[in-house]
Amino acid sequence: MFNERRQVLDIDQNIFRNLLNFTTKNSYIYQNNLVYNQIKGVPQGGRSSSLISNLFLHNYEKSFIKNQKTILYRYIDDVIILSKTVCNKNNELPIYPSYLELIKSNDSERNVNFLDLNISIDNNNKIITNIFDKRNEFNFEIVKFQRFNSCLHKQVFKNIILSQIIRINRLCSPNVLKLQLNKLKEQLLKYGYNKNLVLNIIDNFKFK
Numbered sequence: 585m586f587n588e589r590r591q592v593l594d595i596d597q598n599i600f601r602n603l604l605n606f607t608t609k610n611s612y613i614y615q616n617n618l619v620y621n622q623i624k625g626v627p628q629g630g631r632s633s634s635l636i637s638n639l640f641l642h643n644y645e646k647s648f649i650k651n652q653k654t655i656l657y658r659y660i661d662d663v664i665i666l667s668k669t670v671c672n673k674n675n676e677l678p679i680y681p682s683y684l685e686l687i688k689s690n691d692s693e694r695n696v697n698f699l700d701l702n703i704s705i706d707n708n709n710k711i712i713t714n715i716f717d718k719r720n721e722f723n724f725e726i727v728k729f730q731r732f733n734s735c736l737h738k739q740v741f742k743n744i745i746l747s748q749i750i751r752i753n754r755l756c757s758p759n760v761l762k763l764q765l766n767k768l769k770e771q772l773l774k775y776g777y778n779k780n781l782v783l784n785i786i787d788n789f790k791f792k
Contacts, residue, residue, distance in 0.1 A: 604636070607626075607627070607630065607632050607636070608625075608626055608627070608636070609623075611626075611627035611630065634660070641658070641680065644679055644680050644681070645658065645679065648678070648679045652667060653667075654666060654667030655667065656679075657698075659699060662698060662699060663679075663686065664696065664698040664703075665677070697716040697718075698716075699716075700715065700716055700717065700755070701713060701714075701715070701716055701755055702714040702715065702716040711757075712757045712759065712760065713755055713756060713757050713760075714755070714756055714757065714760045714764070715751070715752065715755050715756060715764055728771060728775075729744055729771065729772065729775050729777075730744065730775070731775045731776055732775055732776035732777045732778065733776055741777065741781070742781070742785065745772065745777070745781070745782055745785045745786075746785055746789070748768055749765070749768070749785065749786060749789050752764045752765060752768065753789070753791050753792055758792075761791065765786060769782055769783075769786075
């Protein structure tokens with residue numbers, strides 16, 4: 585088993601509080617020849633911001649899980665909750681303080697997107713997992729892969745194809761696997777990838 589060595593920081597709580605205040609109160613943004621001081625929230629992109637957010641949110645999430653007897657996962661600012669009933673009478677999720685707005689993004693309790701994964705429950709109450717790509721919802725075209733005529737070593741394109749196949753194999757349920765592979769073929773051919781190369785890599789891959 586991997587044993588991670590962690591260094592414990594022995595610091596006075598008052599010093600830690602001063603450091604925390606300095607970090608959150610001294611975030612500045614330069615725009616249109618003006619300098620703005622951020623007065624709400626933690627600095628976006630700051631090295632300590634994710635740690636501060638986790639320290640703050642963890643206590644609320646721990647309390648919510650304990651009281652609701654449910655499952656909650658959060659990655660940065662995306663949250664997924666697995667439970668039968670979690671909303672209050674106003675259809676709100678009482679996890680965080682009221683000034684932290686939590687936006688419910690799914691329209692159905694049987695279908696939700698979390699990160700790059702779509703999770704749904706079919707009529708037989710079976711969980712189906714599929715790929716979710718928010719770029720497909722944009723009203724303009726997004727370049728997703730390097731074009732095959734780019735000045736790159738051909739091994740790079742082989743790795744692109746293989747990495748996408750591995751991603752599909754890991755995320756997709758068997759009944760949607762073929763559909764996503766066909767979509768991948770269409771996208772790769774659109775960017776000029778050699779058809780025989782694409783089919784050869786797919787045919788030689790050992791799917792789950």
